[in-house]
Amino acid sequence: MDQIKSILNQVFENLTTGQAKKPGQIQAAWDSAVTNDEAKHTKIVEFEKGYLIVHVDSSVRMFQLTMKKRHLTEKLQSEIPELKSIVLKIGKIR
Numbered sequence: 605m606d607q608i609k610s611i612l613n614q615v616f617e618n619l620t621t622g623q624a625k626k627p628g629q630i631q632a633a634w635d636s637a638v639t640n641d642e643a644k645h646t647k648i649v650e651f652e653k654g655y656l657i658v659h660v661d662s663s664v665r666m667f668q669l670t671m672k673k674r675h676l677t678e679k680l681q682s683e684i685p686e687l688k689s690i691v692l693k694i695g696k697i698r
Contacts, residue, residue, distance in 0.1 A: 630656070633683040637676050642669065647697035654688030656680070659695030666692050 630651050635643050645665050650657040660666040669676070669692055681687050 626651070630684060633680050634658070636683075637679045638669075645697065647695075649693075649695070651687075654686050656684075656687060656690045658690060658692050659697050660692050661694070661697050663694060666694055 627648075631648055634646075634648055634656075638646065642665070645661045646669070647659045648656065649659050658669075660669060673690055673692070677687065677690055680690070
């Protein structure tokens with residue numbers, strides 16, 4: 605019984621530490637992929653099932669990022685291999 609408890613503790617510890625690092629890694633990868641100005645006008649909302657949901661504060665910026673989407677996806681995939689696609693939406697960034 606103690607072995608099972610020990611194994612489960614290790615599994616849960618690995619799950620929580622892996623998830624805790626993930627948002628910071630994703631944000632750092634995004635910040636390095638976009639310019640400082642673009643980063644100020646975007647916010648990562650969610651990363652689930654390989655889709656990175658990013659809010660953008662205006663339609664003009666969303667169009668600009670859409671034109672760079674393929675390049676951004678390739679750059680991010682080098683750091684986050686499980687990334688399938690970036691989904692840009694107009695929304696609040698603060």
